[in-house]
Amino acid sequence: MDFHCPACSRLLYDRKRKSCGYCGAEIPAEMPFSAAEIEKLAQEMKELDAQLQALREKEEEERERQKAAMDPLLFIPPFLP
């Protein structure tokens, strides 16, 4: 799992280190994700967003359909012989 220094972007071999072995920059403990992991998470969020969006559109479509069915002006009575 890659972990890069936020200051010099060099690969850090030891994530437990408090500072970068190259430039000495402090490594924030609250930075548990590497750039690749963040990108992966962002991608997952995007996919989730797309799924939610599709669901919302489907719901909207269903609502419109029901609204149309309830609308007396749009209501077409069944053909009676």
Ligand SMILES: [Zn+2]
């Ligand atoms: Zn560094």
